Amino acid sequence: MNRTETGQGLANVIEYIANGMAFEPDSYNESYLDRRISARMRRTDCEEYAEYLQLLSSSDDERAALLDALSINVTSFFRNPPVWERLRDVLADLTASGGTVRCWSAACADGREPYSIAMLARDDPNIRDRSLEITATDIDAEILKTARDGKYESTRTTDIGEQLKPLSAPKEHVDIDADARSFAVHDRVKRMVSFEQHDLISGTPKRGYDLVLCRNLLIYIDSSYKTPIFETLTAAVDAGGFLTIGKSETLPRSIREEYDAYDRSNHIYRRE
Numbered sequence: 607m608n609r610t611e612t613g614q615g616l617a618n619v620i621e622y623i624a625n626g627m628a629f630e631p632d633s634y635n636e637s638y639l640d641r642r643i644s645a646r647m648r649r650t651d652c653e654e655y656a657e658y659l660q661l662l663s664s665s666d667d668e669r670a671a672l673l674d675a676l677s678i679n680v681t682s683f684f685r686n687p688p689v690w691e692r693l694r695d696v697l698a699d700l701t702a703s704g705g706t707v708r709c710w711s712a713a714c715a716d717g718r719e720p721y722s723i724a725m726l727a728r729d730d731p732n733i734r735d736r737s738l739e740i741t742a743t744d745i746d747a748e749i750l751k752t753a754r755d756g757k758y759e760s761t762r763t764t765d766i767g768e769q770l771k772p773l774s775a776p777k778e779h780v781d782i783d784a785d786a787r788s789f790a791v792h793d794r795v796k797r798m799v800s801f802e803q804h805d806l807i808s809g810t811p812k813r814g815y816d817l818v819l820c821r822n823l824l825i826y827i828d829s830s831y832k833t834p835i836f837e838t839l840t841a842a843v844d845a846g847g848f849l850t851i852g853k854s855e856t857l858p859r860s861i862r863e864e865y866d867a868y869d870r871s872n873h874i875y876r877r878e
């Protein structure tokens with residue numbers, strides 16, 4: 607296949623997804639979409655996009671498998687632990703005065719990020735957990751059901767016990783079954799987090815947060831949508847408040863001047 611045929615073949619699959627499936631590819635970058643589509647092509651032994659398109663349009667199972675492959679909800683408790691060591695300091699400082707501190711975990715996936723904030727606050731004596739109000743949002747209604755449920759399983763590739771290591775006493779915050787594979791977040795931790803469905807591109811603006819986390823979404827997003835998302839996030843952070851983005855994400859130039867780098871290497875910024 608030459609480059610033009612590849613480009614057209616991929617464009618046809620993306621157009622099919624846009625018109626025929628419950629996924630809007632427009633806001634995602636093409637290389638991300640291509641990686642996921644190509645992975646499904648390898649699994650189904652399709653060598654060409656046209657062949658895959660035929661399979662896609664004739665098979666409910668393949669449409670479901672592609673939808674699953676396209677959803678980007680990989681997450682973990684305390685993802686990138688060094689960032690959480692700095693967030694520990696941020697939360698201790700923010701809660702020191704005893705006033706209400708509002709946190710927003712934007713694009714929270716299955717809830718492990720906002721529950722990490724809540725558990726850290728309960729675990730660390732320097733953070734006043736009672737001062738915290740945590741809002742957690744995601745575009746995906748299904749994943750929010752898992753988040754509200756607060757039950758997680760270790761798998762061959764995911765060790766939840768390992769993920770909870772930043773806590774001094776994990777059993778104070780989650781029930782762990784006898785073989786240490788199933789974890790259920792305690793109700794008192796769950797009560798600290800309000801989940802709601804929200805689209806960072808077209809959703810209603812939010813205001814008045816002291817700490818906003820938006821991590822590991824922007825890497826998948828088409829560059830034309832990044833600035834509007836950053837504008838939404840920046841409007842939500844109060845002066846003196848903090849924004850944290852993912853380890854492989856960067857602030858666009860137009861937004862950078864709104865912030866001081868609180869911890870450049872851990873991508874934590876303070877709003878001026």
Ligand SMILES: C[S@@+](CC[C@H](N)C(=O)[O-])C[C@H]1O[C@@H](n2cnc3c(N)ncnc32)[C@H](O)[C@@H]1O
Binds near residue numbers: 715807820
């Ligand atoms: C890779 S997960 C990141 C989870 C968590 N923040 C972390 O760093 O581990 C990306 C999440 O972004 C959500 N998402 C995708 N597009 C979105 C949008 N336009 N608005 C809000 N959430 C979105 C997905 O549903 C997914 O759960």
